[in-house]
Amino acid sequence: MQFLTNQTNKLVFTLIVGSIFSSGCTLQRMVRQAEKNQIITVEPSPLVANGQNITFELKGQIPNSLVRDKQRYKVDVFYLYNNDEKRENLGSLNFEFGEFLFEKEKPTISKVFTFPYLPEKQNGKLMVQGLAIAKKGGETKYGKPKQVAIGLNTTPLLLVRNNDFSFIPETYSEGANKPAVLTFYFEENQAKLQNYAGSKLQTLEQYFLDNVASQTVKVSGSQSPDEAGTNMAEKRATAVAQYYRDRVNVLDYSGKKVNVTTQPTQEKADEILIRKLKATALPKKDVQEIVAILESDKNNAQKTAALKTVAAAEYLENYVYPGMRAAYIEINYNRNRKSDYELYLLARRIAEEKADSDVLTEDELQYAATLTPLLNEKRKLYEAAVKTTDKWAAYYNLGTVYMEMARKEYRPKAKQELLTRAIHNLTFAGFRNPTVPVYYSLASAYHIRGEMLEALQYYDYALRLGGEPEMLQRTFADKAALEIEIGQYDDAIASLRYAGNSYQTNMNLGLSYLLKENYEGALAYYGKALELKPNDALANYSIAVLGAHTNDAALLESSLRKAIKADNTFVQKAINDLEFRTYKGKPAFEDALIR
Incomplete structure (x- = not known):
């Protein structure tokens, strides 16, 4: 009986060991079969850096025989850089039922991958590694890592961006007693505040609560030529005026005298439109x-x-x-101006919660923040202004403080957090004062943070409002830069039509045409950029890249030499640039590196 038990144990052990070895052999054969027959393609190849991201599509095909009930096959995708010392895992293709389609009778997966760009990733490698996994027990066999693309082509990064904005210019010292002017915009054919304004009406709250002896409020309206009827402007002014009266009656306890009147529109719709046209980026012939x-x-x-x-x-x-569908509110009152020293001390006490917030007005508190050069101290004063006034300028300036702090921050996570705070405050500024500068600033914050769709949306919001031509041109220019970054070259060219004849405009037109392989057009615009900034390193380097694209060794050599002469950091950039890979070791390239 003992003999039978021992024999049975041996048999069971043999079966288990045999099963394990059989499973391992099966997985190993799957891996070998996949490595021999799988097809992996990458588009684009080399990989391309756009903006702050690298995006590509990877397509994998395997034989039908690798789709099984007891085992599964997958392909891991990763990027190696820093001499293969760093690995960034990007995802995988998992060949299980429900996760692939059949193409030419083969299981096929196409997947888009995105990972963040860093300069150190330029000379990396896109890798794949197949692995077979037992569904029961999880035993795994790995194939050999295989390189499927090199990276990165950084030519799309040769663009010019501005995204520069600053604090509201200081006007308190000259205009402390001037009227406050606010503008509210309406939807087409609408004059009902509750349908349009929402939280934007909060911008008026502090004016209702202003602790002054009296207020004179004048309201007028306007409408666009395509709107139905002729009295939409009057309806808008009446709606806003009535809203102001009603809210003062509810919120004001100071007993101040408030006189609210509606004013007839001083200009006809045609006159307003002509005035608006002068505040656009339209070419002169279109305006005429x-x-x-x-x-x-x-x-x-x-x-x-x-x-x-x-x-x-x-x-x-x-x-x-859209900028003509509006109501305009002018609020007039007088205050006695305090000295700078008194304003600063009182503002500090408000920020430290050692004084009541009503000892200073919003304008006084904001002006006090301009009296210190320290960003952290400005932040505290503008935070106090937000808490005590809830007006657009306080939010805008606080958002600008966070933007300035983000520009100086080198830690990625801290920088992103500061940008998030900037966006939060600039958004509230936009609710309360929808103007080109505010929405341009908000778009720029999103742009710098890498949230491209949001940035594009707010660039468009800014452009619809109309404003100073120079501000609109700057907005169109940075909108075009974003469109280049996301690969919308035709849209970028269309935007740059309204961006003026600046260095940035010509550089980005040159890049757009280069990426569209219109080399003659690209060279012409780079030439215009050099007329505006002679001997510019980036323009000459871009022309050198164009020379590589057109197999013009002489143009490559002369332009690269000029770029390096202007800025020797372009030596290393050229050595790492995949655009010049076919020229490495050749006189046209090597001689250009010798300044």
């Missing part, structure tokens, strides 16, 4: 075409119809008309 229609003998309906046929019709609809 529109003005000719407005100054013609046509009636309003005929003018409106004619405006729909002009070359700039889409621009009018997207960027001019």
Whole structure:
């Protein structure tokens, strides 16, 4: 009996060991079969850096026989850089039912991967590694890592961005007693505040609560030419005026005298439109075409119809008309101005919660923040301004403080947190004062943070409001830079039409045409950029890249030499740049590196 038991144990042990070895052999055969027959393709190859990210599509195909019930096959995707010392895991292709499609009767997975760009990743390698896994027990066999793409092509990063904004210019010392002016925008054919304004109406709250002896409030309105009826402007002014009266009655306990009146629109719609046209980025010929229609003998309906046929019709609809659907509020009151020293001390006490917030007005508190050069101290004063006034300028300046702090921060996580706070405050500033500078600043904050879709949305918001041509051109220029970063080169070229004739505009037009392989156009715009900034290193380097694209060794050599002469950091950049990989070791490239 003991003999039978021993024999049985041996048999069971043998079966278990045999099963283990059999499973391992099966997995190993799966890996070998996959390595021999799988097809991995990458688009683009080399990988391309756009903005702050690297995005590519990886497609994997395997034989039908590798899709099994007891084992599964997957492909890990990772990126090696820093001489293969650093590995960034990007994801995997998992060949199980429900996760692949059949293409030419083969299980196929196409997947888009994105990972953040860093300069040190430029000379890395995109790798894949197959592995077979037993579904029961989890035993795994790995294949050999295989390189499927090199990276990175950084030519799309040769763009020029601005994204520069600063604090609201100090005007308190000159205009402390001037009226406050606010603008509210409406949706098309709307004059009902509750349908349009929402939280934006909070911007008026502190004016209701201002501790002054009296207020004189004047409200007027305007409308766009395409809106139905002729009294929409009056309806908007009446709605805002009534809202102000009602809220003062509810919120004010100081007993101040408040006189609220509506004013007739001083300008006709045509006159407003002509004035708005002067605050656009439209070319002169487009403006002249529109003005000719407005100054013609046509009636309003005929003018409106004619405006729909002009070359700039889409621009009018997207960027001019929305800014004409508005109500304007002027709030007038007088205050006695305190000395700078008194303002600063009182502001410090408010920030430290050692004095009541009403000892200073919003304008006084904001002005006090300009009296210190220290960012952290500015932050405390603007935070106090936000708490005590809840007005747009306090939010805007606080957002700008966080932006300035983010620019000086070298730690990635801390920088992102500061940008998040900047966006939060700039968003509230935009609710309360929707203007081009505010929304440009908000778009820039999103742009710098790498949130491209949000940035694009707010660039568009800014452009629809209309404003100073220089500010609009700057907005169009940075919007175009973003469009280049996300690969929308045609959209970038369209935006740059309204961005003026600046160095940034010409550089980004040159890059857009280079990436679209219109080399003649690219060279022309880079030439214009050099006219504005002679001997510019980036422009010359970009022309050298163009020379590599067109196999013009002489152009490559002369332009690269000029770039390096202007800025010797371009030596290492050129050595690492994949654009010059076919020229390495050749005289045109090597001679250019010798300044």
